[in-house]
Amino acid sequence: MGRQLFVRARCCRIGFPIKEFQISRTAQKRIVECILYLPCIVYIALIFIEGLFDLDNWRLVLTQTGFIACGLLLFLLSLNPLRRIYPTITSIAFINRFRRQIGVAVFVYALLHYIAVILKKICKTGYFWPSYLLQAVPLTGFIAFILLFLLAITSNDYSIRKLGGRRWKQLHRWAYVIEALIVVHLVLQGGSNIAIACIIFIPVVCLQLYSRRL
Numbered sequence: 001m002g003r004q005l006f007v008r009a010r011c012c013r014i015g016f017p018i019k020e021f022q023i024s025r026t027a028q029k030r031i032v033e034c035i036l037y038l039p040c041i042v043y044i045a046l047i048f049i050e051g052l053f054d055l056d057n058w059r060l061v062l063t064q065t066g067f068i069a070c071g072l073l074l075f076l077l078s079l080n081p082l083r084r085i086y087p088t089i090t091s092i093a094f095i096n097r098f099r100r101q102i103g104v105a106v107f108v109y110a111l112l113h114y115i116a117v118i119l120k121k122i123c124k125t126g127y128f129w130p131s132y133l134l135q136a137v138p139l140t141g142f143i144a145f146i147l148l149f150l151l152a153i154t155s156n157d158y159s160i161r162k163l164g165g166r167r168w169k170q171l172h173r174w175a176y177v178i179e180a181l182i183v184v185h186l187v188l189q190g191g192s193n194i195a196i197a198c199i200i201f202i203p204v205v206c207l208q209l210y211s212r213r214l
Helices: 025-050 053-086 090-094 099-125 130-134 136-153 158-163 165-172 173-189 192-212
Strands: 004-008 019-024
Touching: 025 053, 025 099, 053 090, 053 099, 053 158, 053 173, 053 192, 099 136, 130 136, 136 165, 136 173, 158 165, 173 192
Parallel strands: none
Antiparallel strands: 004 019
């Protein structure tokens, strides 16, 4: 049946017995997935309600999904360093159980981000040429997206068995390359994106470097 989470809740009045609620590992994963994909569902609903070819909608989706994907990736990459630095904090170990779900969610938001890139271009100019992806800013993001796709399709037990644990871990270390590509992707856009890249990436990089010294 798998490991279970035991949540103890004491009744408001003193003297009442403590009740235990058992939540299976599968149920925990479904709850986490619902939380992760709720914004995605909201964006998709917004698109269909407001109009599939509304330029302002795709601008909003483009920006928001990009930052959500970026934030989830940084959160994911900070989990292992935090676990090394604070091994006794059980909440960090608990969240680490859902690394796979978080990683797949990063890809889903990146996918929606790229759909928004293409449809925004179509809404604005009436067409989309694939050569657009060869420009510096889209290219760095597109390479990161392809790598995310490879990591997402191998985020399962079958891939671990077929590749072997060692090769699977080596493949998923490409997440750090994705991290670097996203930094370049933001910096090349200039303006406030440079400050955003520094603010959100520098603390995570420092955390990663510090954890390696332990």
